[in-house]
Amino acid sequence: MRIDFDPEAMGRTPFYKLLTSVVVPRPIAWVSTLSEAGTANLAPHSFFTVACVSPPVVQFTSVGRKDSLRNIEETRQFVVNLAPEHLFEQINATGTDFPRGVSEFDAVGIAREPSRAVKPPRVAASPVALECELHSTVTLGDSTVVFGRVVHAAVSEAAMVEGHPDVRRLRPLARLGKDEWGTTGEVLEISRIRYADWPGVTQG
Ligand SMILES: Cc1cc2nc3c(=O)[nH]c(=O)nc-3n(C[C@H](O)[C@H](O)[C@H](O)COP(=O)(O)O)c2cc1C
Secondary structure, three states, X not given: OOOOOOHHHHOHHHHHXXXXXXXXXXXXXXXXXXXXXOOEEXXXXXXXXXXXXXXXXXXXXXXXXXXXXXXXXXXXXXXXXXXXXXXXXXXXHOOOOOOOOOOHHHHHOOOEEOOOOOOOOEEOOOOEEEEEEEEEEEEEOOEEEEEEEEXXXXXXXXXXXXXXXXXXXXXXXXXXXXXXXXXXXXXXXXXXXXXXXXOOOOOO
């Protein structure tokens, strides 16, 4: 038996709550931007993923028109900082609806560092920064998807194992439903099976 849900009948907010409880866990893009006036903004976005491999493009969604989106439209650059476990409360605090002229870096007390390839600063204590140039935006109903071409990636040396970022060292947070957040649980490993190796498949 299943329980059925009709988005049309339920309406926006109840269905949004259902959707965000079943599309889980979601990685969190901690997005730093600069306004034209020079205020540094920082806000978490969990509607986030990789959009393209070549060129490397990431995407996040602004539900409504928020400061991060406005800044990116103005200055065409942003940084996706990984949201690490040890900054849990600070990350949540940067989701507060501060007025446009207030920098979350200052209000929450988050140290910044200069980026390499773009003007918005990086979060100094985050182990990963993906520096992006705006590629394009797509507006869908009440939301705008922002695509950013990654022009530089910086990973903390301490998070690297044998030349590769290691999830056990990155310790990323994830967003779940309601007010729930997740940490990385057990890490499983398995190789992809090529069709040629599938049991019963004979090589032609
Ligand atoms: C963990 C977390 C994830 C969030 N994900 C999103 C998201 O994907 N899209 C969005 O529009 N808002 C999201 N929010 C809410 C924004 O962070 C919040 O509205 C914030 O004030 C926006 O800041 P800004 O106006 O400075 O851009 C999230 C909040 C939290 C705490």
